[in-house]
Amino acid sequence: MQNTPRDPARPPVSRRGFLVGSGLAGAAGLAAANGLGSAPAVADPLSGTAAAGPGAAAHAAQSVASTGHTGRWRPDTTSPRFTLAVMPDTQYMFDGAAVDEAPMRASLEYVVREQSRHNTVFLVHLGDLTQNGAASEMQAAGSVFDVLDRAGAPYSVLAGNHDIDSSTDDQRGRTPYLDVFGPQRFRRSPSWIGSSPDGYNSAHRFTAGGREWIVLALDWHTSAGGLAWASSVLAARPHTPVILTTHTLVDSDPTGGAAFDAYGQQLWDAFIAQHDQVFLTLNGHYWGPGRTTKQNAAGHDVELHLTNYQNRYYGGAAMIRLYHVDLERNVIDVETLSPFLLGGGLDDTNELAAQELRLSGDVDRFTMAVDFDARFAGFAPVAPRASRPAASMLVPGTLAYWRFDGNADGAALASSTRVRDQSGHGNDLLVAARTGAVAGALRWSNAHHPDQPGAGSLVLQGGKPGGQHLQTLDAAPINAEHFRGGYTIEAFFSLPTTFDPSANGFSALLSQYSSAGQVGKARSSDGDPDEPAVTLSLSGDRELQWCVYPASQDGSLTNWGHELPLGQWWHVAVVNDRSHTVMYVDGCPVVRNPSTRNRGLSTVGKPWLLGGYRYGGVLDQVFVGSIGDVRIVGRALEPGEFMIA
Template sequence: MKTSRLLSAFPAAALVGCLGAGLIAAAPASAAPTPATLPAETTAAASPAAAAAAAPAPGATTDASRFTLAVLPDTQFYSRYSADQFIPRYGQDPFQVQTDWLAKNADALQIPFVTHLGDVVDRVGVNNEWIAADNAMKNLDEAKLPYSILAGNHDVRDSNDNLYDDQYDLANEPFLKWFGPNRAQNVSTFQGSDPTGFNQFHIFEADGQQYMVLALSWRASDATLAWAADVMAQHPTVPVILTTHQVINIEPDGETPRETDYGLRLWDKLIKNHDQIFLTLNGHFHGSSRLDKTNDFGHTVTSVVIDYQMAYEGGDGYLGLYEFDLTNDVINVQTASPWVTWKPQETLTSYDQPLLEGSQQQFSLPIDFSERFKGFNPTFAAGPADTPSLGQKARDILLDGFVGPDPITTEFPGSPADYPEVPGTLAHWQFNGLDGVVGTDVTIPDVAGDGSNDLHRADPAATNSVGTELSDVTIESDNVHGYSADQAGACFTNSSGSRYSYLTTDKDAPVNNADLSKGYTIETFVKMSPEWTPAANGWSKFLTHTGNRSKIDGFAKTQWDWTASPTALGISNLREFQWTTVPGDPTKGDRTNWSGEIMVDSWSHVAVVNDAQKGTITMYVDGAPVLRNAVDAAGVSANPDMPWIIGSDWVDDAARNGWNGCVGETRIIDHATGPADWLTSRADLTGFAVTDAPSGTLAAGSRVTTLSGTGLPGAEVRIDGGVTDAQPMTARAESNARVLALDAATVVAEDGTWSYSFPTPLTGSGSYSYEAVQALGTRASDPVTVAFAIAAAPVDPTPTPAPTPGTPGDPSATPAPVPGSDAPGGAVPIGGSAGSDGDLADTGAAPAGGLIAASLILMLGSALLLSQRRRRVSADS
């Protein structure tokens, strides 16, 4: 089935607001592009090392008294996916690479100590995860590089907030078996543990001074805090760095610190009244931030949170390097990834940056060490100023020989049609052209079909929704994902578990029963509202194939979602994208993919790709594959005749859990595809050719009427140019094929051919030059140049008597038609056929340098230009 849709080209105002597009891995999910952040065309750096090396490390000046404290944030996903994801693909996991790099560079970077901030593993009861963690930490043991390690909430059997460490069944805790006091006593800096064995303290020496690392595990009890206070009392002159899994959190903006109840407990009961504690380090909360507070002694205590487990590849190997510069009274902090620089270059994506340089990732903490510590250690002083910048040294080591990912060139979408059409597309919903409130009478078109898969809004009165109003769903076109050609989306507001709205296919829509046994690609653009909360919006869905999986014959019963829809894409209470589906063989149970943490009020492109032959389901967020993907799955199972919906979940045979945010264009394809075919890529305009055009010098009296060629179906053909040498005004007037004179219907036909007729046939003598392009709105192909000349009529030396009025030769008389003058093909000399000097141009004339700038400006400014693109659906769809 086929249909055509007339699409307006982007006006100039819209061009200002749209973004470059292509392979969207050019920006992380947490920094999804917004319409004001990128220029019209952006190329990701071929080597991030070049940019990183250009920026010196903080404090990279003269020699000073320096050392480096290394910080390992949450490693849980490295341990969890070591055996089945990382090692099969790379040979090592990021945890192993981190500790190996620290061990090998401890002397060069003067690292006296390494701290681990907890969540060593993800699933406390899975032995293989502890084995992976053990293998990684052995690198430090074998290098005799001292370290501390503590338990996070994932490392204890019961992390309930109502329990404390002295209430655990200590004999049944794996952490104590793998990283308890028996192992710690082999570390040279280890000074002792509390009675539970979960908490430990170390004293290391650097530049002639001692420092304590006080490592408190998850949910330190009052007894543990008393033990910690006693430890400090026994070492009253030693500055203390408190490490634990939770102190401060991070606000949704990803930068601002937020205090926690447990962190305030530690502050009130331990930190504020012990002046020795000058720095706290914690993980647990995803991202990085810091907070300064004043203790009871009038001194600053800085708390830092660092945790990248929800980033690409479970953290992408990022760790903290804290350079203590005692001479210049500053701690210079860098966030670096030995894993990124270790991985093979061909595996890198633009997410793989060796150094993170955001305001919470590279910074300096001013601290007058002797002044800050004199209340308990009046003799504290810096060591000899004989060490160059260790931060710069770390950068040099990381970037030595590093070649970043291959460059990615991105472009603006030129129009709503500027995306790759893919055979096997079952449905493709776009929102451009709609405005305001989406009522029940509004149709969201399936631009790939004949209307049978169009969406419409479900009548709230016919659902169980509570309090829903029509105004809850509106169209947004001002702040949309720049990589979407559609440049529009539907926004759902006031949503909760009981209040919801959704867009739905009809019950008899073909896509409801589509065959996906050969795999699928499902992609969409989505964002959460700034008002999104876990309590009201956790576990909501934005794209759902409705039904009841418990009613599918043979479906293996699962603990969760037993009566939910067979297939859905949504968000967890931790702001992770979740793809859940029942595969083609329902006896295998459901399959689930998970992303890292997604920021609110930020657009993301999500693609879920099922390769049926390999049995894999891979979720991509902004072009990057997530870490937690599914295997042993091909196709999907479904309940017959059940609609696809956008905007809510479907459980217990009814809608629920409305999506609090926006959803952009969405497409379903019946096979696996790659990034080049996704909606974030652009349509291919490179195949444009002029196959039928004059060339050379045509005989005097020739008439040029048309140009023709081949191109992308639906693209607009634009011609610009004219006479290039001095000619009488009448001759130049004949060459009026300017942009403003174009016929709006001059588009490439569905068979890939096009023909352009000059408004006035070209007959005057002189040289002519035209540039032809095909375009989708504001984006055009490289121009193809057509150049030719028409010879001047020979001059008769015999004087011609003045004609008698009304006789041949009288300018007022109408010339007799010349046989063959209107023959197709472009140019025919009067009185005969074209000679060898008037042959038509060869197919695909050579491209010229670039479009005439003035013509592009005219094109952008013309609100009348329309482009038409044919939509196709493959025969088997």
């Protein structure tokens, strides 16, 4: 970051002496005109091999000796939750004779020490490591980064305008920055991909969430040749998401938003917008923090974040940002803190330090939503899970298994349609002969839960007045089953965004034709003799309800789920182990599972209804939504045996 104060009379792109004259197209010519054509031999663009420059061999040997042998850096590369650590401008801690390594050392030691807790996978520095780019300053900063080298922690650095001659681009040749932080420092790291021939642009990789990610660290001003090299890195890994780091790209506004500076606009137009793999950019240089979202040429969002705290007390005290990525929740949670100040590096009585321990403003601590599958679909689409043969779903004890694939999408079921029980036990489903059902109330669909075995579903429409449902044959063996050996009942389903709580509430996915009174239950005040003896329903609040009258007691027993968002697919499983009943949603147990001991279900040989709910001897509700595969097993299954597994 340049030290020139703000001049409100100038437009934002000109503030703080920002260099606007060196465009990307003319960068190489500028370097040649200034005699900067000779650069040290560095890494091959993709192989990562490098010839060390003068003085580099000793450092490389030291790095090899101290990297990857402590065993302290062990990220869980399969976990859907991981963290990227970000360190912006640290220049005021390395300014001539004013050198204080302690803040940076505290931050790096924190990242290593807390690696397991945060599942940290990588650290990026955003440039301006030093104030003047002097050899002594670079060597001091480089010695602190040995903290990461000794732990085997992967990281990237890049040159900011204070680390080199700010009037040059990446063709500037040898500098103290390159001597300390050039390719020779990284070439033996497993995270190293390579550098541009000049050594100032580098590419790194890490594995997290079961996939590879790229960190592309670009110079203060990357030449056209540097961008061509960067394009070659992405072309060699076309399915890998990319986090791009550079020293300057966007500047903040007073609201915490951000906009391109002149160089940033060029970098966006020439490179970022053209590469859909780049979904997040991180830069420093300006203060204070800000962020914005832009759409690239593919029409996809790119998050652009400015992070810099050097203007705050103690030069920002090597403050770091932690980007906590959660692939399951589809969010990135961001927090900002100073390990040096949190650790009492300036004494607990320092009032100014106390204000900087953790930053909690909207620009420093926030959550951003990223639908990772959708965002990466353009270059790394998630292959749909292949359908599985019905025979592979017939686990021991399977009593009935219905699926709805293999039919014309959108076609209506005829009144004579028969859905075969895939278990072979003869528990086939028929369209109920319901008076008042509207035409097309039952339709086939190719839509289904992504982890469903069968690639199809049944769409139920019409609701209470004109809806239709299926039911088992009158002589189906499962009608007389009492499940005294336990049971597992599973179903895939989806609720439409038009779900009406008053009209569609307490409709059933699966229920028994017989009522509690008909099976001899609800004789006391605990229960309702007119409600189904067994029902898997959805309340008006879209809470799953397994309400049954066990054979072991007179009254009802209910397991309750939680409110389910509309417009997406779900899997429910209800498991009884001959002692207790547990409900699972998408393989996860719900909270309201009663501790009451119970066994078996009360039935009197009447059909099971798919999508129907009878009350007081008449059809009362018809499910509105989609139902996928349904399986009934006469024993308790473990979650790893569910159809969703």
